Amino acid sequence: MSNQKKEPLFSAKNVKLFTTPLSRENPITVQVLGICSALAITVKLKPALVMALSVIIVIAVSNVVIAALRKYIPDRIRIIVQLVVIATLVILVDQFLKAFAFDVSKELSVFVGLIITNCIIMGRLEAFAMANKPWPSFIDGLGNGAGYGLILIIVGFFRELFGSGTVLGYPIVEKLGIFSIGYENNGMMILPPMALIVVGLIIWVQRSGDKSLIEKK
Amino acid sequence: MKRFSNRYILIFSSVMVIIVATLLSLAATLLQPLQERNLEIEKKKSMLESIKVPSDKKNAGELYNRYIKDSFVLNSKGDTIPGVDAFGVVLKNEQKKPVEDQYLPVFNALPDDGEKLIILPVEGKGLWGPIYGYVSLRSDLNTIYGVTFDHKSETPGLGAEINTSWFEGKFSEKMLFEENEFVSVKVIKGGADPDNLHGVDAISGGTITSKGLEEMLFDCIVKYNDYLIKNRK
Numbered sequence: 001m002s003n004q005k006k007e008p009l010f011s012a013k014n015v016k017l018f019t020t021p022l023s024r025e026n027p028i029t030v031q032v033l034g035i036c037s038a039l040a041i042t043v044k045l046k047p048a049l050v051m052a053l054s055v056i057i058v059i060a061v062s063n064v065v066i067a068a069l070r071k072y073i074p075d076r077i078r079i080i081v082q083l084v085v086i087a088t089l090v091i092l093v094d095q096f097l098k099a100f101a102f103d104v105s106k107e108l109s110v111f112v113g114l115i116i117t118n119c120i121i122m123g124r125l126e127a128f129a130m131a132n133k134p135w136p137s138f139i140d141g142l143g144n145g146a147g148y149g150l151i152l153i154i155v156g157f158f159r160e161l162f163g164s165g166t167v168l169g170y171p172i173v174e175k176l177g178i179f180s181i182g183y184e185n186n187g188m189m190i191l192p193p194m195a196l197i198v199v200g201l202i203i204w205v206q207r208s209g210d211k212s213l214i215e216k217k
Numbered sequence: 218m219k220r221f222s223n224r225y226i227l228i229f230s231s232v233m234v235i236i237v238a239t240l241l242s243l244a245a246t247l248l249q250p251l252q253e254r255n256l257e258i259e260k261k262k263s264m265l266e267s268i269k270v271p272s273d274k275k276n277a278g279e280l281y282n283r284y285i286k287d288s289f290v291l292n293s294k295g296d297t298i299p300g301v302d303a304f305g306v307v308l309k310n311e312q313k314k315p316v317e318d319q320y321l322p323v324f325n326a327l328p329d330d331g332e333k334l335i336i337l338p339v340e341g342k343g344l345w346g347p348i349y350g351y352v353s354l355r356s357d358l359n360t361i362y363g364v365t366f367d368h369k370s371e372t373p374g375l376g377a378e379i380n381t382s383w384f385e386g387k388f389s390e391k392m393l394f395e396e397n398e399f400v401s402v403k404v405i406k407g408g409a410d411p412d413n414l415h416g417v418d419a420i421s422g423g424t425i426t427s428k429g430l431e432e433m434l435f436d437c438i439v440k441y442n443d444y445l446i447k448n449r450k
Contacts, residue, residue: 043374074221074229081233088237095244099251102259106367164374190374190422 009135017139021147023210027120028151029203030213034120038152039195041111045168048156050104051111052149054093056142059121062086063141066129073130082125083116090115120148155198163189260304266365267351268326268334284326285336291321295444308340308437309347321440326353334362337441341433344425346370348379348433354393358445361402364388366430376426387417394449399442401435404428 027033041047062085066073073081094112097105105112115121124144129137160166165173165185173179188194207213221229258274261281265272272280288303293316303322311319324336333356340349350366364385371377378384391402392414400415404427409416419427438445 041373043372047373072229074226076221077226077230080230084233084237088241091241092244095248095252098255099248102252102255160374187421 014136014139017136018143018146021140021143022150023147023206024213026147026151026206027123027144028148028199029206031123033123034118034148035196035199037111037114037118038155038199039192040114041108042152042156042159042195042198043163043190045153045156045160047108047111048152049149050108051115052145052152054108054112055115055118055121055148056145058086058089058093058115059124059145060138060141062089062121063124063129063137064134065089066125067132067134067137070130070132078130079122079126082122086121086125087116120144151199151202154202155195158198159189159194162186163194263365263367264324264326264336264351267336267353267363268328269363270328284328286325286327288322288324291323291441291444293317293319293321293440293443295441295447306338308338308349312340316440319440321444323441323444332356332362337438339433339437341429341436343368343371343379343429344376344423345372348426348429350433352388352434352438354445358449359392359394361388361391361393368426371423371426374422375420376423378420378423379426379430384417384420391415391417393438393445397446399439399445401438402431404431 021027025031028035028038037051041051062082065085066082069081090112093115094105097108097112124141128140132140157167160168161172163186165171165179173183173185258277261277262272262274264285265277265280268284270280270284290298290301290303290306292298298320301320303320303324306320306322308322311321322338326334326336328334334353335358336351336353338349338351340347342348346369348366348368348371350364352364353362354360355362366379366385368377368379371379388402393399393401395415403409403416404419405413405416406419406424406427408418
């Protein structure tokens, strides 16, 4: 408790833990982690949104669990312990979704299980939670989950808009009457390679705005 | 970093495994009734959708009782097998048996326009996992009235489009038989002629799922061949 007096819950350092993964240390665009799921579920915006939310929950909670146990986890089996914690949480989330939010669970199908293998989560447990207290770890988890989710949502938005002409299933292009002047949906956008190209474009935009991200030769 | 003894590691992992196992089995057992109810509602919803009766979670059970009049189970020769609950038949398990031993469920439906329909369940393989659905036939037992498909794990935006109404809608009024020969409905890459009574457009980017769907329709409905031919008008 005496710790909290020394450092308030939302100290500048803790706020920074949340904000840097959104931009300067974004897991996808800067650390280039979690690309696999960014490819798979960004054809439509809705699964991207639900996936982002699930990853935020799993990463934040597993960060807290590992941070709380960090002094008791034997070093030699720490990776196994981390995986067990992540896998347990994911299976619990999946079971609860199946029982209480059946539609969402159908929408996400196998991707819920794939959260287990999301390298961002393992990465944060190993790099942050093993060495920090539960509260900063929680914020760090939220930040990294949000940073991942943000990119997912941007990519999902553009792929759905240009690939299917809809946003969250609402046929916006048709309603605006753009089809009548000869516009057509780009079938390329719904194929996986375009996810990488869109992520590449985001990296380009981000680096041209923040020159410090560019590697020095 | 503090070093831990082997003893500590062993005890730590055993305790961890026991806690995790208890937690997971508790969750699985406690949530199972809810999950099974969801699946049952989902099944009723799909069947209603194939006869174009929209339903939601709340009224699916009631609408099911109103529109699905009765159900029975056939063998591959088209004879009724008494004493089997058609709703409880799990198609996936049936498909593992030899064809002569399989139970083939049939549901009789009567929508508001008064035409007697039959609903046949189908199940097959998509790209990543199982795909399944229901096909409802008009009283001539040849023309498709409506279909509904669903999938376990097809790619959103690609193969997963099989459960969208624009794709399912294309199957209405297609024919299963050419004279007395069963030809089913083909999924045609590059687009089907609108006059083609046995073909619909495939999904771009979802070729393997489309092909799987075509095989599913043929393989599942051809088993009803004898029954359909016998009862056709």
